[in-house]
Ligand code: ADP
C-alpha cells in the first residue's frame with residue numbers, strides 16, 4: 001500500500017485541533033491544519049461544552065485539509081450528549097467540572113458501593129464519571145426522551161457519518177463498562193435503572209465507523225468516499241499509543257489539562273489497595289489496560305493565568321515560566337488533587353488557602369505561585385509513578401512525558417529530578433499521532449502491534465531527554481510537607 005493522508009480530530013479540554021498526517025512504512029509526518037479554543041460556557045447555572053462550536057471547528061479543519069484518505073476522532077472522556085429517537089441532540093453536554101454530577105454520588109453508592117463499583121469498572125473514583133452524570137440526569141425532565149447517550153467523539157462521529165456506536169476505550173471511562181470483559185456492565189446498568197437502549201453497540205479501535213456523509217462532503221468540499229475509522233477515541237488512549245517507548249519498562253505522563261500518570265498493563269489490577277490509592281484501569285488500544293491516576297495537571301496553571309488575565313495582571317506563559325525557574329525550589333508545595341482545585345475559579349487564592357492550612361507561607365508573587373504549581377505537579381508525578389510501580393510490580397526505567405506539558409522544560413526537568421529517572425519529553429501531539437497510527441494500521445499501510453507503531457514514532461518524532469539532577473532528599477522533605485510521609 002502507498003502513502004495515506006489521514007486527519008486526526010483531537011479535542012482537548014483547552015483546545016481542539018485537526019492535524020493531518022502523511023503515513024507510509026517508515027514515514028510519519030504530522031501538521032496542524034486548524035486549531036480552535038475550547039471555551040466552556042456557563043448558562044443558567046450550568047457549565048456546558050459548546051459542542052456545536054467544536055463541531056464547526058472540526059468541519060473547518062476538514063475543509064482546510066483539502067484531500068483525505070480517512071478521519072479519526074478523539075477527545076476528552078466521560079462527558080456525553082443525549083440524542084432523542086430522531087437523532088436530535090437533547091441539550092448541550094454538561095462539562096465534567098460542573099458541580100451537578102457530584103450530587104448523584106450518594107445515589108449511585110446506595111445501589112453499588114465504592115468497593116463493588118471498583119471490582120466491576122476498575123475506575124478511580126472521580127465525582128464526574130459518567131455513571132454519576134447519568135444518575136444526576138435521570139432526575140431531570142426530558143431524560144425519558146433520550147434514546148442514545150453518546151460520548152463526545154461518538155457524537156461527532158454520528159454527525160459526520162450517521163452511525164451510532166460507543167468506542168470502547170472511551171466507554172471504559174463511563175463507570176458502566178466491565179473492565180475485565182470489556183463489555184457494558186448490564187447488571188450495574190439495570191440496577192441503576194438506566195435504560196439499556198442508551199448504550200450503543202461497542203466498536204473497537206480499527207473498526208470502520210462509516211464514511212463522511214454527502215452533507216459533510218458538501219460542507220467541507222472534500223471528495224468522497226472518506227472513511228471514518230474508530231481509534232482510541234479517548235484522547236488519553238490515543239496519547240498512550242503515541243508514547244515513543246521501547247519495551248514495557250516505562251511510565252507515562254500524558255500532560256495537558258490533566259496529568260494522566262501510569263503504566264501500560266495487559267490485565268487490570270482491581271485490588272482494594274489500588275482502589276484506595278485512586279488508580280484507574282481504563283482500556284487501551286489492542287486490549288491493553290491504562291493503569292493510571294488522574295493528577296490535576298496543568299489546569300492549575302491554565303486557571304491561574306485566566307484569573308490573572310481577568311484581573312489585569314501579567315499572564316504570559318513563557319515569561320511566567322522563566323520567572324518561576326528563578327524561584328528557589330519548594331517555597332511551597334500542595335497536593336494538586338485537593339478537590340477544591342477541580343471547579344473553575346481563583347486557583348492562586350485556593351493555593352494560598354491550602355498553604356496556610358498546611359503551615360506554609362503562601363506564595364508571595366505570581367512567579368512563586370507558578371513555581372509552587374510546578375513543584376507540586378512534579379512531586380505528584382513522582383508519588384504516582386512510585387505507587388503505580390508498587391501496586392503493579394512493573395519496574396520502570398524511564399518516564400515519558402507527552403502532550404502540551406512536554407513543552408514545559410522546567411516541569412520536565414523537575415519531573416526527572418523528583419522521580420530520579422530520565423524523562424523523555426515529546427511528542428507534544430501524541431494523541432493525534434496515536435490516532436493516525438491506528439487509522440493507518442486499519443487501512444493496511446502499517447502493520448504490527450503497539451511496539452511496531454511506537455518504533456515508527458521513535459524513527460520519525462523528535463524527543464528531548466532530561467537526566468535527573470539535584471538531591472532527592474529535598475523531594476522527600478517536600479513529600480512529607482504534603483502527605484506527612486514518603487510512600488516508597
Ligand atoms: P489539552 O489536550 O488538555 O487541551 P494540551 O496537551 O494541548 O492540553 O496541553 C496544553 C498545555 O500545554 C497548556 O495548558 C500549557 O500549560 C502547555 N503548553 C503549551 N505550549 C506550551 C509552551 N510553549 N511552553 C510551556 N507550556 C506549554
Ligand code: LRH
Nearest residue numbers: 075076077078235236258
Ligand atoms: C484528558 C481526559 C482524561 C479524563 C478527563 C476527563 O483530556 O480525557 O483522561 O479523565 O479528560
